[in-house]
Amino acid sequence: xxxxxxxELFVSWFRAVTPYINAFRGRxxxxxxxxxxxxxxxxxxxxYDVNLLVSLGIRLVLVHGARPQIxxxxxxxxxxxxxxxxxxxxxxxxxxxxxxxxxxVYLEIEALLSQGLPNTPMANSQIRVIGGNFITxxxxxxxxxxxxxxxxxVRKVDAEGIHAQLSLxxxxxxxxxxxxxxxxxxxxxxxxxxxxxxxxIGADKLVFLTDSPGVxxxxxxxxxxxxxxxxxxxxxxxxxxxxxxxxxxxxxVLRASRAGVGRVHLIGFEQDGSLLxxxxxxxxxxxxxxxxxxxxxxxAKPDDIGxxxxxxxxxxxxxxxxxxxxxxxxxxxxxxxxxxxxxIIVGCAAFYPHSDDYAELACLAVSAEHREGGYGEQLMKRxxxxxxxxxxxxxxxxxxxxEHWFVERGFKPASIDDLPARKRDMYNYQRRSKVxxxxx
Numbered sequence: 001x002x003x004x005x006x007x008e009l010f011v012s013w014f015r016a017v018t019p020y021i022n023a024f025r026g027r028x029x030x031x032x033x034x035x036x037x038x039x040x041x042x043x044x045x046x047x048y049d050v051n052l053l054v055s056l057g058i059r060l061v062l063v064h065g066a067r068p069q070i071x072x073x074x075x076x077x078x079x080x081x082x083x084x085x086x087x088x089x090x091x092x093x094x095x096x097x098x099x100x101x102x103x104x105v106y107l108e109i110e111a112l113l114s115q116g117l118p119n120t121p122m123a124n125s126q127i128r129v130i131g132g133n134f135i136t137x138x139x140x141x142x143x144x145x146x147x148x149x150x151x152x153x154v155r156k157v158d159a160e161g162i163h164a165q166l167s168l169x170x171x172x173x174x175x176x177x178x179x180x181x182x183x184x185x186x187x188x189x190x191x192x193x194x195x196x197x198x199x200x201i202g203a204d205k206l207v208f209l210t211d212s213p214g215v216x217x218x219x220x221x222x223x224x225x226x227x228x229x230x231x232x233x234x235x236x237x238x239x240x241x242x243x244x245x246x247x248x249x250x251x252x253v254l255r256a257s258r259a260g261v262g263r264v265h266l267i268g269f270e271q272d273g274s275l276l277x278x279x280x281x282x283x284x285x286x287x288x289x290x291x292x293x294x295x296x297x298x299x300a301k302p303d304d305i306g307x308x309x310x311x312x313x314x315x316x317x318x319x320x321x322x323x324x325x326x327x328x329x330x331x332x333x334x335x336x337x338x339x340x341x342x343x344i345i346v347g348c349a350a351f352y353p354h355s356d357d358y359a360e361l362a363c364l365a366v367s368a369e370h371r372e373g374g375y376g377e378q379l380m381k382r383x384x385x386x387x388x389x390x391x392x393x394x395x396x397x398x399x400x401x402x403e404h405w406f407v408e409r410g411f412k413p414a415s416i417d418d419l420p421a422r423k424r425d426m427y428n429y430q431r432r433s434k435v436x437x438x439x440x
Contacts (some may be wrong), residue, residue: 016066019344024279028201032194033209034245037269038105046209048106049114049275050171054127059166061197063174065190066098066105073097073218085366086248090150090187096137098150106131109173119295134158135193137178137186152178152186154193156328174345194418195252196240201257202233206261207278208253209269210245214287216243226289228257257291263342264289280370282341295375297382300336300348305329308336312365320401321363326430336363337382339375347372349379351386354420359392388440395440396423398433411436 001009031050037043044050054060070088074081074097082089088309090098113127135150155178159330174197176190189207197207215234217225218241222244226234239247246266253264268276277285288294300308308329329336332350339347347366353359358387363382368373387395394417397406407413414437427433 015244020280021056021342025307026059026203028059028061029053029205029207030061030189030194030198030201030203031207031209031275032065033269034190035068035070035105035208036211036245037062037345038066039068040109040269042269042272043108043112044115045272046269046275047109047115049273050113051127052276053279054169054171059364061162061172061203062109062175062366063190063194064105064177064199065176066101066111066278069101069105070094070098070376074100081387084146084148087140087143087148087151087189088187089148091145092149092326095150095185095187099177099185099319102177105177106173110381112384113173114173115213128168129172129173130165131175132161132165133179134162134172134174135178135188135197137180137188139180139184139186146192150184150186152180152188153440154178154188154196155180157196159200159202162197162201173192177349189248191248191252193279195256198256198261202260204262205265205279206256206263207267207275208245208249208267210243210249210266212243212246212266212272213268213274213285214266215246215250223287224284225294226287227293228254228289228291231257231289253289257289260291260399262290282344285316288342294342295378296340297378298340299338300333300338302330302333303331304336304338304345306367308348311345311348311367312363314368315427319431321365321414322428336384337379339379339382341373341375346373347375347379350384351383353387353390353392356391358420358423359387359390359395360423361395364397376405377409384438384440393440394437396435396437398427398435400433403434403436406436409438411438 005007006054008209023348049299050060071081074094077097079093104304110129113129132398134157135155138155140148140153162172176188176193177187178188180186194206213222215226217223231250235250235254239250249266257264265278265286265288267278292315309326312321316323335350335352338345349361351359352362361380364376364379384395399410400405414435416435418437419435
């Protein structure tokens, strides 16, 4: 790649991420990762990416685990690692290993976030990392006759205290220990701690960095998007094909999503830049879980005009669409429907009634990178529903390039004489648009 081509690619990419930067500024993300991520080769670059998120004005809470480090401590002291129903049985001796391992990992993360060498992305950064007793724990107790000792669950999250630190621009770094009001310390599952924190503080995103690139199907293919109901179905099916990290995460993902966390992301920690690629590209790199589908069709609002102009301008330049000045869009915004994907407008269509019997489908446009997603058809059906509600019997469209697309969806060729009188008088003979009608 030539230097000029590289520069052009960089500029294009930088412009493409601008909507995400604007959308994420001031938002609160909880990022959870286990001890495997801290011990991996990608730990340093993960710290770089965390620094970048903070510099963009994102409020961050980090929740870390230390499972492999705890296992190492137990082996060094010749202690057996015991589990029941997925929870570590933490007796007094095991708790000592937990405290040593968690403390060591915490300090390691703190050191990674304190780098400032001139030749690194951390140069000139001033990240303040704050820990504290923001999570209160309580014992799980006895499960199926097995005493879990100091294995605990989250009792309470000091959401007010966390928000106070985030408002000061600090990163809040939490571990998987939960002191109780009686002064005892309990070993908490990292995934459950992250879930509880995200729900308590009303996080916009909860991100799990796991040993898997995301949720996979039984055949091994990556599932890029899931709803909470889809996650529930996977859990119900057993998920035996999933990694151990993923099986531990999914119940927490389901609860967090249904409790109001905006987006839950599951990505792999091993691939360099996976966090940035997931957050700042449309397709992402892992699995995103939402309570409902990411696609959302609605009627347009005045605030959408800038996005509409950006969407239709390339098609106007190609001559596919008739030019619509901003003033016209402002006057006619009520005629438009838009489709969003993950909060970004990717398509639009307009509905113009001409009489009790006729209406026009106009300005149907979908961004180039989303034209294989079926969004055009969804918008067409949206306009058809609007037409039916008003009692319109026939829908027509004028097109210069997409005649076959409409024919495949039930439109039939017609002549200019079939148009309503007002539209017929406005027909542009230089464009020579094809006329198509569809009975509703």
